[in-house]
Amino acid sequence: GAVVSQHPSRVICKSGTSVKIECRSLDFQATTMFWYRQFPKKSLMLMATSNEGSKATYEQGVEKDKFLINHASLTLSTLTVTSAHPEDSSFYICSARDSLAGEVDEQFFGPGTRLTVL
Amino acid sequence: GQNIDQPTEMTATEGAIVQINCTYQTSGFNGLFWYQQHAGEAPTFLSYNVLDGLEEKGRFSSFLSRSKGYSYLLLKELQMKDSASYLCAVLDSNYQLIWGAGTKLIIKP
Numbered sequence: 001g002a003v004v005s006q007h008p009s010r011v012i013c014k015s016g017t018s019v020k021i022e023c024r025s026l027d028f029q030a031t032t033m034f035w036y037r038q039f040p041k042k043s044l045m046l047m048a049t050s051n052e053g054s055k056a057t058y059e060q061g062v063e064k065d066k067f068l069i070n071h072a073s074l075t076l077s078t079l080t081v082t083s084a085h086p087e088d089s090s091f092y093i094c095s096a097r098d099s100l101a102g103e104v105d106e107q108f109f110g111p112g113t114r115l116t117v118l
Numbered sequence: 119g120q121n122i123d124q125p126t127e128m129t130a131t132e133g134a135i136v137q138i139n140c141t142y143q144t145s146g147f148n149g150l151f152w153y154q155q156h157a158g159e160a161p162t163f164l165s166y167n168v169l170d171g172l173e174e175k176g177r178f179s180s181f182l183s184r185s186k187g188y189s190y191l192l193l194k195e196l197q198m199k200d201s202a203s204y205l206c207a208v209l210d211s212n213y214q215l216i217w218g219a220g221t222k223l224i225i226k227p
Binding site: 034043044045046049091093106107108109110111112114 | 151158159160161162163166205214215217218219220
């Protein structure tokens with residue numbers, strides 16, 4: 001099956017610093033990637049939809065200047081949490097949609113990145 | 119508004135069968151997914167239904183009734199490793215995934 005990787009898997013940073021998370025589709029092309037965050041015991045919350053070569057579409061309530069998304073190629077999207085604060089601590093998950101997928105519009109998830117801001 | 123309901127938590131016994139229900143009200147429908155998520159990990163795909171009926175895949179089966187806005191995930195021969203959260207998600211008319219809050223399944227020996 002299709003594989004999506006995320007890097008880093010875990011990051012601890014000081015308040016005020018910026019953190020970049022990479023999401024890569026390893027064996028397929030993804031014109032669309034999604035970024036989610038998940039708080040403990042809560043469902044996934046879509047933050048933004050990232051389209052290759054264009055600006056990301058952010059969900060209501062998500063600050064685009066704080067969560068910078070870049071989808072520069074068909075296999076890579078990055079999420080940068082700028083000036084991170086403790087309330088940004090969360091589990092960030094990316095997923096990718098196979099551009100050449102058939103009938104099943106399946107999303108393939110990365111393993112997630114656990115961000116802890118001290 | 120869009121809404122997906124599933125039980126918060128269920129408990130079952132190893133070797134038994136459990137059915138996790140999901141009801142949905144969404145703007146349009148382009149398919150329903152079930153995902154499994156172990157604590158601290160990303161979700162993994164289990165099934166996809168877009169037509170009414172039962173889809174069987176090994177120990178797991180998924181059923182859909184579009185007229186009733188209803189789906190269930192059936193897990194047979196439960197194993198301890200099946201302890202996880204099970205997420206129901208619907209693809210709406212804009213091809214956006216609408217997520218349920220997940221059902222935490224606890225398997226007891």
